[in-house]
Amino acid sequence: MPDTPPPLFVITGGPGAGKTTLIEALARAGFTVAPEAGRRILREQQAQGGRALPWIDPLAFAQAMLDHDAAAFARLRGAAGPVFCDRGIPDTIGYLRLVGLAVPPAMWRAAETHRYRERVFICPPWRAIYGTDSERRQTWEVAERTHAEMIDVYTALDYTLVEVPRAPLDERVRFVTAATG
Secondary structure, eight states: OOOOOOSSEEEEESSSSSHHHHHHHHTTTOOOEEHHHHHHHHHHHHHHHOOOOTTHHHHHHHHHHHHHHHHHHHHHHTTSSOOEEOHHHHHHHHHHHHHTTOHHHHHHHHHHHSSSSEEEEOOOOOTTTOOOOSOOOOOOHHHHHHHHHHHHHHHHTTTTEEEEOOOOOOHHHHHHTTTTT
């Protein structure tokens, strides 16, 4: 493992906390980003009648997310500047813990060997912007529990969590970019 992790910064938190909106704003500002695995996998699995869906086979869904995030990590690890990842490999562990499934040892190993930058940005639950849709089915309570799981998992893996303020989007973008230096 290199002394300095690649320039990959994770933005995590519960569903509906503004992560994807923040990632999209960072992309518009010219930064390299890695989109969230979950929504992409949901769309792909639904389109092909697949079983790797959280309501059918949550372990297969988690494995698909891990595979996606590991591929993004490998593809982006040599980037010249900061890369902002909409969730990271540890999020898969948090998901499995949230739904009450055992975390396979290989997932822990992947989280330990694919190290992001120490500072992980966490978007707190934010009721004013929270909403559900056809892909985000989680309740507000699940969003809060997911946030707590992300804190536990990233802390257990020795990351430093930096809470993104509940503020207008341009302020959140400035906050995150200033804190990566």
